[in-house]
Amino acid sequence: TIELENIKKIYPMGTSGVTALAGIDLTVETGEMVAIMGSSGSGKSTLLNLLGCLDRPTTGNYRLTGENVSAMTKTQLAAIRNREIGFVFQGFNLLGKMTALHNVELPLIYTGAGKSEMARRAAEALGWVGLTRFSHHLPNQLSGGQQQRVAIARALVNNPTLILADEPTGALDSRTSLEIMAVIQRLHRERGITIVIVTHEPEIAGYCQRLIRLKDGCIISDQPVNRP
Amino acid sequence: TIELENIKKIYPMGTSGVTALAGIDLTVETGEMVAIMGSSGSGKSTLLNLLGCLDRPTTGNYRLTGENVSAMTKTQLAAIRNREIGFVFQGFNLLGKMTALHNVELPLIYTGAGKSEMARRAAEALGWVGLTRFSHHLPNQLSGGQQQRVAIARALVNNPTLILADEPTGALDSRTSLEIMAVIQRLHRERGITIVIVTHEPEIAGYCQRLIRLKDGCIISDQPVNRP
Numbered sequence: 116t117i118e119l120e121n122i123k124k125i126y127p128m129g130t131s132g133v134t135a136l137a138g139i140d141l142t143v144e145t146g147e148m149v150a151i152m153g154s155s156g157s158g159k160s161t162l163l164n165l166l167g168c169l170d171r172p173t174t175g176n177y178r179l180t181g182e183n184v185s186a187m188t189k190t191q192l193a194a195i196r197n198r199e200i201g202f203v204f205q206g207f208n209l210l211g212k213m214t215a216l217h218n219v220e221l222p223l224i225y226t227g228a229g230k231s232e233m234a235r236r237a238a239e240a241l242g243w244v245g246l247t248r249f250s251h252h253l254p255n256q257l258s259g260g261q262q263q264r265v266a267i268a269r270a271l272v273n274n275p276t277l278i279l280a281d282e283p284t285g286a287l288d289s290r291t292s293l294e295i296m297a298v299i300q301r302l303h304r305e306r307g308i309t310i311v312i313v314t315h316e317p318e319i320a321g322y323c324q325r326l327i328r329l330k331d332g333c334i335i336s337d338q339p340v341n342r343p
Numbered sequence: 344t345i346e347l348e349n350i351k352k353i354y355p356m357g358t359s360g361v362t363a364l365a366g367i368d369l370t371v372e373t374g375e376m377v378a379i380m381g382s383s384g385s386g387k388s389t390l391l392n393l394l395g396c397l398d399r400p401t402t403g404n405y406r407l408t409g410e411n412v413s414a415m416t417k418t419q420l421a422a423i424r425n426r427e428i429g430f431v432f433q434g435f436n437l438l439g440k441m442t443a444l445h446n447v448e449l450p451l452i453y454t455g456a457g458k459s460e461m462a463r464r465a466a467e468a469l470g471w472v473g474l475t476r477f478s479h480h481l482p483n484q485l486s487g488g489q490q491q492r493v494a495i496a497r498a499l500v501n502n503p504t505l506i507l508a509d510e511p512t513g514a515l516d517s518r519t520s521l522e523i524m525a526v527i528q529r530l531h532r533e534r535g536i537t538i539v540i541v542t543h544e545p546e547i548a549g550y551c552q553r554l555i556r557l558k559d560g561c562i563i564s565d566q567p568v569n570r571p
């Protein structure tokens with residue numbers, strides 16, 4: 116379970132800083148699939164980075180499965196990130212000198228899996244996103260949408276309990292987007308993973324059970340998604 | 344006018360290479376506004392990079408305003424790119440150590456404009472994309488959609504005769520997308536700029552007069568866009 120209590124994030128800049136989150140209260144239960152929407156600059160990525168323990172709030176409390184994240188050491192945070200969380204970055208964040216396969220293998224290094232098992236599981240994840248033929252391409256030998264799909268495979272490969280995806284279909288055409296959402300939906304149903312997806316596409320929000328809207332760093336609505 | 348004749352692009356890789364464009368014939372008249380759609384990996388960015396003289400075809404001819412681009416020197420190509428073409432990259436490609444304002448000023452360096460005129464015109468372009476308040480942010484102090492809008496302002500600032508935009512609204516929510524398309528449409532009507540937009544959003548293609556669809560590096564359709 117995720118519990119955020121009066122979370123504020125003020126980036127230091129100039130005299131008064133930039134308030135990206137202005138006081139967020141949010142609870143997400145284990146196994147929920149939630150969409151976050153809001154206009155450009157409304158604080159979606161900032162919120163996702165905090166949920167993923169990649170950044171700390173300026174004030175406020177964040178409890179993840181009952182433990183207060185703000186009280187954790189950097190080592191504990193890194194351990195949670197590596198073992199429990201799959202993160203899809205808005206900018207993909209692939210390592211430029213490693214092939215698609217090696218990029219997807221990276222999270223498995225923390226699990227102590229052997230070389231051949233790492234390669235097998237990474238190849239399986241690349242298969243889920245339709246990129247088996249591109250396993251040995253470097254990121255700059257891949258199209259934008261192909262890089263995004265490698266980033267998605269990397270987030271899924273480690274069997275995370277929590278997936279945080281920042282605009283995961285932003286660079287994809289609609290048919291490829293549907294294929295990716297079918298993979299995420301299947302993992303959600305089979306494994307009960309908690310999923311938070313930032314998106315600006317209403318069709319993607321339609322895959323979730325709940326839609327949270329952000330505006331100027333505040334939650335302005337939090338409603339169930341009505342299934343057609 | 345843009346004239347492509349049997350353009351092929353084969354990226355060197357492995358034994359047989361990767362064929363990104365398999366023989367493209369295309370004419371775009373001055374002042375046309377064209378959309379290019381196609382699934383992830385179909386060759387859209389490759390085609391746009393060739394049109395923008397950022398890369399050379401493996402075989403085939405490209406004539407820009409009657410001159411054969413393949414016969415030009417690197418210096419001539421750079422001169423055309425800097426003076427005539429505004430390019431919006433799929434990955435934004437902002438310089439990380441420069442503010443939003445300085446990134447937008449960059450193309451003006453080639454025009455011999457003075458410092459204060461550069462700053463005035465760059466500030467105007469940032470105003471068009473709604474980012475006046477963020478002029479002094481570095482790229483990593485901007486959200487994804489804000490970075491994309493800085494890249495758009497940079498492509499427009501130099502009064503290009505040709506704008507090539509690769510998924511210019513990919514990171515934007517729908518309202519911000521409409522604001523950006525309104526800017527591009529206004530410049531198209533006021534100045535008769537030739538515009539080629541790669542997109543996977545049908546709403547964006549709806550702003551254009553013509554829609555070209557790519558599949559596996561080939562043009563599979565090229566139709567007027569029917570206005571509702």
Ligand SMILES: Nc1ncnc2c1ncn2[C@@H]1O[C@H](COP(=O)(O)OP(=O)(O)OP(=O)(O)O)[C@@H](O)[C@H]1O
Pocket residue numbers: 249252255256257258259260261286287288354355356361362363381382383384385386387388389390433
């Ligand atoms: N430098 C390269 N070396 C090898 N293959 C490449 C290289 N650049 C691109 N490719 C391949 O060429 C094909 C076309 O790539 P391109 O970037 O043009 O696609 P795209 O239509 O823009 O896709 P997207 O919508 O995902 O951005 C892809 O399959 C890609 O893997």
Ligand SMILES: Nc1ncnc2c1ncn2[C@@H]1O[C@H](COP(=O)(O)OP(=O)(O)OP(=O)(O)O)[C@@H](O)[C@H]1O
Pocket residue numbers: 126127128133134135153154155156157158159160161162205477480483484485486487488489514515516
């Ligand atoms: N390091 C930083 N320093 C200063 N301001 C920042 C920093 N990072 C983000 N911001 C600002 O915080 C606000 C929220 O940014 P955030 O990236 O969370 O927005 P977003 O909702 O993800 O937007 P988008 O849809 O464009 O990706 C933006 O106005 C941005 O300019």
Ligand SMILES: [Mg+2]
Pocket residue numbers: 159160161205281486487488
């Ligand atoms: Mg964002």
Ligand SMILES: [Mg+2]
Pocket residue numbers: 258259260387388389433509
């Ligand atoms: Mg592309």
